[in-house]
Amino acid sequence: MAPSGLRRPNDPPLLILVSLADGPKHGHALAKDIEDFAGVTLGPGALYGAITRLAERGLIEPLGSDDRRRPYQITPPGSAALAEALADMRRVARAGLLRLGLKPV
Amino acid sequence: MKPASLLRWYPRAWRDRYGEELLALIQDTLDEGHPAWRLRLGVARGGLRERGRQARHAAAASVRRRVGPDRWGTVLIAGLVCAVGSGQLASAPLPARAWQAVALGALLTTVAVTAAMVLLGGLVALPALVRFVRAGGWPKIRRRVGWAAGATAVAGGGLAALVLAAGARSPAQVNAWGAYWTGLLVAGLALAVAIGLWAAAATAAARHLTLTARVRAFHLVLGAIIPNAVSMVVVTLGIWWWATQSSVTLLVLAVTNLALAGVLAPKKIGRAIRRGRRLQAAASGATIINPSAQRTHGRHRT
Numbered sequence: 001m002a003p004s005g006l007r008r009p010n011d012p013p014l015l016i017l018v019s020l021a022d023g024p025k026h027g028h029a030l031a032k033d034i035e036d037f038a039g040v041t042l043g044p045g046a047l048y049g050a051i052t053r054l055a056e057r058g059l060i061e062p063l064g065s066d067d068r069r070r071p072y073q074i075t076p077p078g079s080a081a082l083a084e085a086l087a088d089m090r091r092v093a094r095a096g097l098l099r100l101g102l103k104p105v
Numbered sequence: 106m107k108p109a110s111l112l113r114w115y116p117r118a119w120r121d122r123y124g125e126e127l128l129a130l131i132q133d134t135l136d137e138g139h140p141a142w143r144l145r146l147g148v149a150r151g152g153l154r155e156r157g158r159q160a161r162h163a164a165a166a167s168v169r170r171r172v173g174p175d176r177w178g179t180v181l182i183a184g185l186v187c188a189v190g191s192g193q194l195a196s197a198p199l200p201a202r203a204w205q206a207v208a209l210g211a212l213l214t215t216v217a218v219t220a221a222m223v224l225l226g227g228l229v230a231l232p233a234l235v236r237f238v239r240a241g242g243w244p245k246i247r248r249r250v251g252w253a254a255g256a257t258a259v260a261g262g263g264l265a266a267l268v269l270a271a272g273a274r275s276p277a278q279v280n281a282w283g284a285y286w287t288g289l290l291v292a293g294l295a296l297a298v299a300i301g302l303w304a305a306a307a308t309a310a311a312r313h314l315t316l317t318a319r320v321r322a323f324h325l326v327l328g329a330i331i332p333n334a335v336s337m338v339v340v341t342l343g344i345w346w347w348a349t350q351s352s353v354t355l356l357v358l359a360v361t362n363l364a365l366a367g368v369l370a371p372k373k374i375g376r377a378i379r380r381g382r383r384l385q386a387a388a389s390g391a392t393i394i395n396p397s398a399q400r401t402h403g404r405h406r407t
Contacts, residue, residue: 027130043144044130045151048123052155068129 009089010040012050017059017074017082024063024073027051054078108132111145114152116159161387208348212341219334226327233314246310253302260295267292322381329377333370336362 008014019025019033031042042050051072054060059078063071074082094104108131112124127148134144267288271279279285316324343359 027126028133031130031134043147043151044127044134045147045149047130048127049151049154052119052123068125069133070126 010038012042012046013054013059014082014085015040015042016047016050016054016072017078017085020060020072020074021079021082024071026065026067026069026071028069030072108135111148111152114149115155116152118159119155164383164387205345205348208341208345212338212345215334215337215341219331219338222327222331222334226324226331229320229323230311230314230316233316233320234310236315237310237313242313245313246306249302249306249309253299253306256295256299256302260292260299263288263292263295318385318387322384325381325384326374326377329373333366333373336366336370340366 015034015038016030018037019030025033027044027047031044031047035041051060055062055072057077059075059081060072061075063073065071097104108128111131112120112128115124115127131144131148135141267285271282271285274282340359340363343355343362347353347356347359
């Protein structure tokens with residue numbers, strides 16, 4: 001399992017990293033994007049709790065902004081942690097699909 | 106509902122860093138028509154979680170400061186003094202009376218127990234030291250360890266030479282031999298320097314070791330017990346001297362020391378045990394946090 005603490009597909013930190021993988025976003029844009037691609041609604045408390053953890057671990061970083069809506073971007077360690085977590089999940093998903101007799105994506 | 110009032114759930118430091126951003130997000134969420142009660146609940150839960158994390162980190166940081174390298178140095182010095190002292194005492198002449206033998210036995214026992222505790226403290230940290238050395242940490246402590254080993258060799262060699270030289274003479278000749286006592290003084294000073302250098306080497310190594318919460322908690326308790334054990338060595342030493350020299354002053358000092366230790370030791374040890382438990386609880390509640398990243402974050406905030 002990924003040592004970065006990204007364990008489940010619906011973990012808020014993992015969802016945030018996936019959302020930031022295609023570019024910087026601020027809090028509201030992150031929540032909207034996550035709702036769109038994962039169907040998970042993250043409230044402000046849960047979202048900023050996860051942002052705090054990720055920033056502390058150096059996986060994301062804030063960008064300078066004059067607005068109150070500060071955007072965040074994924075860092076190289078964040079990209080590496082995300083790639084590792086997704087590879088783990090893909091391996092599990094592939095094994096599960098094969099055992100169900102379904103074709104892995 | 107005023108969104109700003111929701112921030113009160115969060116710790117001040119968190120509010121200073123993220124407060125404005127969270128308020129903007131809350132406002133955007135409210136503008137979209139999300140239920141205010143659910144939002145309020147989520148923010149309150151997030152704030153309480155942050156307060157809990159902050160409290161755990163503060164407790165862990167406090168314990169880390171207390172189980173710092175200085176405590177290691179004290180422990181090492183105490184242990185080495187005890188080890189050296191036990192050798193000196195073991196070679197002391199046999200006492201004439203039974204109660205003097207009891208006093209000497211008590212003294213040697215407290216010295217041995219104290220030295221054993223110091224060794225135990227070192228042994229539980231040994232795996233972390235081995236990992237540190239294997240990870241390429243040896244160059245960081247090599248010079249200090251080299252100096253300490255050199256000083257120990259000089260002091261040990263000097264003491265051994267004196268013991269050998271004294272062995273060939275009668276006690277009366279040794280007592281009248283000025284060079285022997287001068288050499289003993291110099292060797293004793295060299296030994297003190299060696300102990301100091303070992304303490305410095307241990308301090309330098311301890312700064313680099315990654316110890317588990319359980320080991321740190323154990324060291325915390327040991328750090329509270331060992332000074333009291335050293336105090337007991339002083340007490341038994343005073344009683345033994347009183348027994349052999351009939352010195353009432355030494356007896357008064359020993360009893361005073363014993364009374365002080367009896368009052369202070371239980372409190373200190375109890376406090377150390379409670380801190381150790383808090384440390385372990387804090388460590389089990391923050392396992393996914395990278396300490397180095399935390400430190401970096403702390404610098405940004407301040």
